[in-house]
Amino acid sequence: xxxxxxxxxxxxxxxxxxxxxxxxxxxxxxxxxxxxxxxxxxxxxxxxxxxxxxxxxxxxxxxxxxxxxxxxxxxxxxxxxxxxxxxxxxxxxxxxxxxxxxxxxxxxxxxxxxxxxxxxxxxxxxxxxxxxxxxxxxxxxxxxxxxxxxxxxxxxxxxxxxxxxxxxxxxxxxxxxxxxxxxxxxxxxxxxxxxxxxxxxxxxxxxxxxxxxxxxxxxxxxxxxxxx
Numbered sequence: 001x002x003x004x005x006x007x008x009x010x011x012x013x014x015x016x017x018x019x020x021x022x023x024x025x026x027x028x029x030x031x032x033x034x035x036x037x038x039x040x041x042x043x044x045x046x047x048x049x050x051x052x053x054x055x056x057x058x059x060x061x062x063x064x065x066x067x068x069x070x071x072x073x074x075x076x077x078x079x080x081x082x083x084x085x086x087x088x089x090x091x092x093x094x095x096x097x098x099x100x101x102x103x104x105x106x107x108x109x110x111x112x113x114x115x116x117x118x119x120x121x122x123x124x125x126x127x128x129x130x131x132x133x134x135x136x137x138x139x140x141x142x143x144x145x146x147x148x149x150x151x152x153x154x155x156x157x158x159x160x161x162x163x164x165x166x167x168x169x170x171x172x173x174x175x176x177x178x179x180x181x182x183x184x185x186x187x188x189x190x191x192x193x194x195x196x197x198x199x200x201x202x203x204x205x206x207x208x209x210x211x212x213x214x215x216x217x218x219x220x221x222x223x224x225x226x227x228x
Contacts, residue, residue, distance in 0.1 A: 076119040077156045077205070077224050079105055080127060081136040081144035089143035092116040099138035102128050122156055122207025122222040129153060129184050129206055153185060157205030157224035159198040166219040168194040179209035179220060196220075 078086060079096050096118050097105040104125050107116035118135075120127060136144040147154065159179075163169045167176040172194070179196050180189040188202045189209065198209075210220045 075123075075224070076108065076121050077127075079118050079120065079135050079144055080129075080133060080154045081139075081146060083143060083145055086143050087117065089141045090117055091141055091143075093140065094118065095138040095140060096135040096144060099134040101130070101134060104128070105135060122205055122224070123210055123218070124207075126207030126211040127154075127156065128208070129204065153204045154206075155204060155225060156207075157222045158200050158203045159205065159209055160221050160223050161196060161198065162217070162219050162221055163195055165215045165217050166195060167215055168196075169219075176214065178212045178214060182208045182212040184208060 083089065092107065092115050094107055094116070097107060102125070104120045104127055105118045106120065108119045109116050133146060136146055168174060174191070174194040177191075177196075180191070183189045184206070185202050185204060188199045190197050190199065205222045205224065207222050210218055210222060213220050
């Protein structure tokens with residue numbers, strides 16, 4: 001017998017033995033399963049079975065999503081020189097936005113129309129109170145008017161100290177005076193001890209003190225005046 005045939009016969013006998021034993025094991029498992037099944041008591045059927053009725057599907061009511069009412073532009077300020085009739089005069093031409101050398105102004109879409117109006121956020125990017133007011137000069141509709149001689153600076157809001165975030169409060173010393181150095185209006189920032197105090201009469205709310213404040217979160221916040 002050749003070597004190749006020898007291996008073939010050997011594998012054949014091994015597989016035959018395996019298949020035979022597998023059949024025996026399978027039969028034994030079936031017998032045990034049948035015995036265990038017979039031991040389980042059969043449930044007797046109830047004498048008065050409940051009639052099968054079709055359940056009517058109840059239509060679920062749609063969830064009502066209530067829209068939260070938000071005040072338009074409540075955290076933003078109008079550009080310098082904004083008149084009382086600003087919203088009726090402004091055409092949304094964005095000329096004041098393009099004229100701002102510090103890119104402070106940006107358009108905001110009204111909630112009740114598709115019209116846009118220029119605004120800025122003094123707590124994010126400050127108005128630099130330009131001496132020549134390029135944003136006002138660029139307005140073609142007189143929605144922004146120059147300030148009178150008696151009103152050299154606008155009134156956007158007022159600065160408020162959040163002393164828990166102030167560096168001086170944490171160090172207990174006069175470590176920082178960034179707001180004092182940056183403020184463009186004289187005698188607006190003073191110090192009481194080591195903490196800055198903002199004069200409400202002269203503060204414009206321009207946001208330069210917020211912008212230069214090195215603390216995080218910011219230790220100064222501009223509280224905006226409500227526009228009429």
